[in-house]
Amino acid sequence: MFNLPMSGVNVLDLTSNAAGPYCTRLLADYGASVIKVEIPNSGDPARKVPPFFDDGESGEGSSLFMFLNTGKQSLTLDLKDNRGLEVMKKLIINADILVENFRPGVMESLSLDYESVSQLNNSIVYTSISNFGQTGPHRDWKGSDLVLYGMGGPMINTGHPDKEPLQLANYLPSFHVGATAAAATSIALWGAEATGEGDWLDINFFETLMGHIDRRSTALLNHQYDGTISTRPPVAGTPGSGIWPTADGGYFFTTVLANRFPAMAKMIGAEHLLEDPLWATPAARAAPERVDEFSAIVILWMLEHTKSEIRDEVEKVGVYGGPINNIGELLQDKHFEERNFFQQIKHPVSGSLTYPGYNFRMTVGDQQEDISDRRPAPLLGENTDEILSNQLGMDQSIIESLRKAKVV
Amino acid sequence: MVSKDKPPKKLPLEGIRILDFTVVWAGPFATQLLAEWGAEVIRVESTKFFPSTTRGTLARPSKELVQQGGIGGYPDKDPGHRPWNRAALFNVHARNKLSMTVDLTNPEGQEIFADLVSKSDGLIENNAIATMERAGVSWEKLSKINPEFVLVRMPAFGISGPYKSYRTFGSHMESLVGHYSLFGYQGETPEASGTSLFADPASGVAGALAFMSGLRHRRNTGKGIQIETATAENFANQLGPHILNYSMEEDVPEYIGNRHPVYAPQGVYPCKGEDRWISITITDDLEWQKLSSLIGSGELSKKDDYNNVQKRRMHHDVIDEEISKWTINHDSIELMNILQNNGIPAGAVMNEKDAFEDPHLQQRNYWEELTHPEAGTYKYPGVLWKSNAIDNKLRRAAPRLGEDNEYVYKTILGYSNEQYEAYEKNGHIGMDYDDSIQ
Numbered sequence: 149m150f151n152l153p154m155s156g157v158n159v160l161d162l163t164s165n166a167a168g169p170y171c172t173r174l175l176a177d178y179g180a181s182v183i184k185v186e187i188p189n190s191g192d193p194a195r196k197v198p199p200f201f202d203d204g205e206s207g208e209g210s211s212l213f214m215f216l217n218t219g220k221q222s223l224t225l226d227l228k229d230n231r232g233l234e235v236m237k238k239l240i241i242n243a244d245i246l247v248e249n250f251r252p253g254v255m256e257s258l259s260l261d262y263e264s265v266s267q268l269n270n271s272i273v274y275t276s277i278s279n280f281g282q283t284g285p286h287r288d289w290k291g292s293d294l295v296l297y298g299m300g301g302p303m304i305n306t307g308h309p310d311k312e313p314l315q316l317a318n319y320l321p322s323f324h325v326g327a328t329a330a331a332a333t334s335i336a337l338w339g340a341e342a343t344g345e346g347d348w349l350d351i352n353f354f355e356t357l358m359g360h361i362d363r364r365s366t367a368l369l370n371h372q373y374d375g376t377i378s379t380r381p382p383v384a385g386t387p388g389s390g391i392w393p394t395a396d397g398g399y400f401f402t403t404v405l406a407n408r409f410p411a412m413a414k415m416i417g418a419e420h421l422l423e424d425p426l427w428a429t430p431a432a433r434a435a436p437e438r439v440d441e442f443s444a445i446v447i448l449w450m451l452e453h454t455k456s457e458i459r460d461e462v463e464k465v466g467v468y469g470g471p472i473n474n475i476g477e478l479l480q481d482k483h484f485e486e487r488n489f490f491q492q493i494k495h496p497v498s499g500s501l502t503y504p505g506y507n508f509r510m511t512v513g514d515q516q517e518d519i520s521d522r523r524p525a526p527l528l529g530e531n532t533d534e535i536l537s538n539q540l541g542m543d544q545s546i547i548e549s550l551r552k553a554k555v556v
Numbered sequence: 557m558v559s560k561d562k563p564p565k566k567l568p569l570e571g572i573r574i575l576d577f578t579v580v581w582a583g584p585f586a587t588q589l590l591a592e593w594g595a596e597v598i599r600v601e602s603t604k605f606f607p608s609t610t611r612g613t614l615a616r617p618s619k620e621l622v623q624q625g626g627i628g629g630y631p632d633k634d635p636g637h638r639p640w641n642r643a644a645l646f647n648v649h650a651r652n653k654l655s656m657t658v659d660l661t662n663p664e665g666q667e668i669f670a671d672l673v674s675k676s677d678g679l680i681e682n683n684a685i686a687t688m689e690r691a692g693v694s695w696e697k698l699s700k701i702n703p704e705f706v707l708v709r710m711p712a713f714g715i716s717g718p719y720k721s722y723r724t725f726g727s728h729m730e731s732l733v734g735h736y737s738l739f740g741y742q743g744e745t746p747e748a749s750g751t752s753l754f755a756d757p758a759s760g761v762a763g764a765l766a767f768m769s770g771l772r773h774r775r776n777t778g779k780g781i782q783i784e785t786a787t788a789e790n791f792a793n794q795l796g797p798h799i800l801n802y803s804m805e806e807d808v809p810e811y812i813g814n815r816h817p818v819y820a821p822q823g824v825y826p827c828k829g830e831d832r833w834i835s836i837t838i839t840d841d842l843e844w845q846k847l848s849s850l851i852g853s854g855e856l857s858k859k860d861d862y863n864n865v866q867k868r869r870m871h872h873d874v875i876d877e878e879i880s881k882w883t884i885n886h887d888s889i890e891l892m893n894i895l896q897n898n899g900i901p902a903g904a905v906m907n908e909k910d911a912f913e914d915p916h917l918q919q920r921n922y923w924e925e926l927t928h929p930e931a932g933t934y935k936y937p938g939v940l941w942k943s944n945a946i947d948n949k950l951r952r953a954a955p956r957l958g959e960d961n962e963y964v965y966k967t968i969l970g971y972s973n974e975q976y977e978a979y980e981k982n983g984h985i986g987m988d989y990d991d992s993i994q
Contacts, residue, residue: 153772170606178769196669197818199801208867211800262944281942286916290901292837294814294822299903302829307750308741312824313833313905315814316752317738323794325755327761331939334768339568340580348944355922358911358936360762361585361649362753366629369644372910372934373631378908379831383751391736400731434624463722470728472746475802478792481732489789490799502803503824504793508766508785509714510773541903 150511152179152521157337159237160221160370161185162260164192166293166319168249168277169216170326171333176219177243177506177522183239183535184217184526188224188554191528192217193543208497208527215503217525220492222535224529232555234302235375236260238540240268244340245333249277252287261533264347272346277329283353285338287438291353300357302364325356325506387433387442388412391472392450397473398459399450409433411465412483416449462537495524532556565755565946567594573968574654574927575679577671579695581712581753582726582787583682585760586651589769590680591652592939592948597805598964599655600672601957603986606993611957612643615993631931641930641956646692649927650954651936657957658962660691665984670701671969678706678770680763682787685711686721694784705780706770710763714786726732726755727789749811758794759787767777820868821875824905826936827888833905834888836879836895844868846898851882928953958987 157180159262161172169192171182173350180419193386194213202207240246246265248255255276257263276282279291294315297303301321329351340346359365367378384390385478388403405411409430413421421427427438450458450493455471462469473481479502489505503522511519536542536556550556569590576587576599580666584618587943587967591597595661612629626687636642655930658672659665669692672681679698681688688694698705713719730736730752740749748769766783773781792799801807814835815821838844838918840865848856855878862868868875883891888904895902904910912935917923919948923935933952939948979985 151776152772153769153776155776162841164909168852174765199804201804210562211746211804212797215796215800228795229702231625236784246962250782280916281920284916284920286896287898290899291903292822292839292892292901294824294837295835295901295903296815298824298833298905299833300906301787302753303835304833304905304907306752307747312814314739314741314750314824316754317735317795317798318817319797320754320758323759324761327765327794328940329757331589331768332592335568335590336943338768339635341564343565343946345565347946350942350944351940355917355920356940358917358922359579359940361588361757365937366645366650368908368937369648370629371912373629373644373931374633374762376908380750383747389696391751393747399734400725400728400736400746400751430565434621458721462762463719466723468723468725468728470653470724472731472736473734474808475795476735476806477799479733479736479799480800483713483717484789484792487603487714487717487789489792498804501800502798504796505789506726507790507793508780508783509789510769510783535596541742 152330152519155179157181158243158246159183159247160239160243162246162248162250162255163195163277164249165321165324165376166216168247169194170323171275171277171329172220172247173216173218173318174327174507175298176332177332178510180245182220182533184220184222185227186222186224188226188529188556189524191222191224195528203503208495211501214495214501214525216496218503218522220526221531221533221535222526225556227260229553229555231550233259233552235383235536235540235550235556236288237268240265240272243269243272245273245275245337247275247333252276252278252282266346266348267307270346273338273340273347273349275329275333275336275349278350278352280354282350287352293319293489295319296353297357300354300364301360302367304363304365305378305380307380308383309468313380321357321397325351325353326361328356337462348417376462384439384443387438388446390443392443392447394450394453394455394458394471396454398470399455399469401467401469403467408467412467414448415461415467418445439529440531491521493522493524496527529556530553544548563891565720567946567948569594570736572596572678573598573638573676574767575676576679577679577688578710579650579682579683580725580754582759583680583763585757585768586708586710586763587653587680588649588651589760589764589940592950597653597759597956598676599650599955600651600958601655601657601956602659603657603660603682604659604990604993605985605990608987609645611640611646611655613642613645615943615989636930638956638969638988639929641928641954647928648936652952653955654960654963655955655957656961657986659982664982665977666692668979668984669967672964673698673701673705675968676705677703678708678767680710680767681706682710682759685720686903699780699782703780704774704778706767706774707780708763708767708770709782710759710785712829713739713788714785715784725758725786726791727751727753730755730791731791734795735790735791737808738795742811742813742815744811751936755787759785759790773850812938815872818865818889820865820872823876823879825876825880825883827883827904829884829887831907832888834883834891834895835903835905837901838868839901841865843900843993847879847895847900850885850894851876853879854878858867862926907948924950925952926950930956956987957989958985961985
């Protein structure tokens with residue numbers, strides 16, 4: 149069995165919805181033991197986010213929830229009840245990491261703020277994920293992926309120049325912040341293990357997206373450099389860049405690199421342009437009218453070829469571009485198939501579904517051992533008894549009394 | 557956060573040395589995050605090779621081209637004497653990093669590189685497979701020199717499989733893995749919806765986590781490791797819910813524009829002025845009541861028509877129109893404050909100026925000033941997350957090409973002054989790209 153880098157690391161997961169769970173799922177993927185603490189009876193609100201495999205009533209069939217919570221254990225616990233809090237404190241003593249994404253102030257109201265937790269366990273890495281951070285004038289503002297991508301991220305640059313700015317696929321900002329929190333937690337854990345002293349990390353959407361290398365951070369420095377206020381660029385901004393229809397869909401090209409245009413001209417059988425003074429040099433091609441002129445030429449070639457033919461050709465000649473696929477096409481893609489990227493994970497409610505593989509692979513080169521597929525997301529409270537009796541040594545009678553009082 | 561009167565703590569990654577072979581965005585973002593927390597990140601560069609879209613798009617763009625706006629990103633729109641040290645594209649992420657130069661295309665350069673590998677903890681790269689083959693970067697070779705080495709490779713599609721030699725930008729990997737079928741204006745095509753570059757930063761974050769995982773593996777086993785972070789696979793993971801949905805329904809969803817899969821209304825609405833917008837997400841009925849009473853009279857005052865989310869989803873078009881009629885008369889920043897003060901999730905779509913003027917970021921000391929000897933003094937987005945134990949600040953501006961050659965060759969590698977001069981003469985050491993590079 150491959151020794152996973154996070155094995156032996158205990159994570160208390162007080163997160164819900166999307167960003168926090170993506171963080172703890174990454175930690176679980178690489179070997180951490182993650183206890184997901186959920187509210188008795190209702191659990192993580194993501195359990196009720198459609199679409200569902202079933203009618204949604206069970207709280208077990210949400211694709212979002214199933215995706216985000218593989219490899220974790222579920223413990224139901226009422227943190228507002230003193231007995232629940234006592235259980236939590238015992239778990240804290242054995243934990244290496246605590247991750248939470250409540251609104252700022254909620255952990256304090258539960259007596260689980262960093263000061264209190266670090267008194268129980270001084271070496272714990274305590275990661276707080278929030279919309280705007282734990283301090284500052286917007287601390288208590290509300291957010292959504294759209295609102296926060298618009299404020300922090302490069303949404304002013306996303307979409308069509310003649311239309312309103314556009315969001316990306318659902319959940320991407322949340323997952324990005326969650327992944328950042330996993331990296332941050334991992335870095336802080338490295339320090340905590342060396343010194344025996346933990347830390348409290350303040351990670352938030354607004355600042356994480358503001359430092360996003362996807363245009364935003366460059367645009368911010370660029371604004372300092374020359375005053376530029378950026379907007380949405382045209383898809384086809386230079387000749388040879390754009391999205392064009394093919395025989396079976398669409399293909400997206402970027403030939404912003406000055407030396408890629410000749411390769412593209414050759415690929416589509418338009419070498420003659422390279423002899424023409426209107427096209428021969430980068431400066432000549434920078435004339436705005438070249439964009440539409442080239443589109444008119446390239447589109448005829450595109451329509452005669454399939455995405456797969458174009459992809460093979462593009463690789464051969466060294467033009468930068470990619471097919472416009474949908475998820476169905478991705479699932480059929482030969483490359484992902486050959487690399488065994490996708491996993492079939494069997495869940496007690498949904499049955500077997502296709503999940504994406506790991507974010508990175510630790511078993512390459514001469515190391516042939518394979519990291520196995522993930523375990524399915526836990527049913528609500530699935531591991532409550534096991535955790536209370538095995539990890540905390542609680543008697544079955546005490547567990548039953550907690551259950552009767554709806555603490556677990 | 558809690559303040560403590562203690563001597564400053566060490567950054568967690570102090571003492572970790574990383575060789576940085578990264579280009580464009582994805583790889584540099586990984587090494588940016590590691591450098592921010594104390595790793596000594598040394599960019600291994602060459603005066604004989606200009607990696608495009610890294611230290612600028614071209615090595616020596618003309619002043620005219622820069623001023624036309626064709627190639628942006630130089631202080632005062634002036635590429636200067638050494639444009640590669642003045643490009644915003646590079647300077648924004650290369651803060652805290654070091655730069656050395658070596659020509660890896662000859663045996664002498666390879667010997668220097670081997671010395672570097674033996675004195676470093678790891679290497680991070682995100683190049684085409686062929687480029688790394690030419691540079692002599694392979695697990696077989698590096699693990700022989702340093703059996704405890706952590707090698708993180710971030711190629712587009714991975715180091716195996718049918719697409720291993722397929723060169724693309726992150727945005728093309730996104731289109732291939734299906735992202736462009738998942739965002740777009742309602743009823744529109746991908747061509748009319750614009751492009752996304754989200755895979756690069758996503759990959760950078762994964763690369764940083766991968767490197768940390770490699771360090772842990774080394775500590776746990778005493779052995780080095782090669783880790784593969786394929787940008788396309790990492791991004792496909794972030795499309796996870798959509799993959800499960802397809803697996804359940806085999807259905808390709810239609811574009812939803814700026815709407816939310818559950819809540820309504822949600823949208824981006826026009827404000828007063830050019831290219832000014834506000835995003836609003838109504839997550840419950842109470843927020844809706846507040847919004848409709850702020851808007852006041854008009855269509856939305858027919859309260860019963862919209863008093864639950866099902867009705868609001870059904871009448872989303874009419875609601876959007878009414879909200880737009882109201883927002884267009886307001887300043888986006890003022891309106892954001894009004895809405896948030898009323899408990900409504902809303903935010904201005906911020907441009908660069910809005911971001912620098914935002915009081916929250918100012919109060920949290922998000923922006924940090926750095927002085928670069930050839931670019932000047934400017935504010936940068938600061939460290940991406942805050943630590944309670946360490947008041948972590950940016951340490952230095954981006955390195956000029958070859959700026960740290962003396963430190964690397966003499967202090968780290970222990971070469972004599974004579975050897976240094978010989979390497980300089982042999983074309984390894986320098987601060988200018990070859991004249992032949994345009």
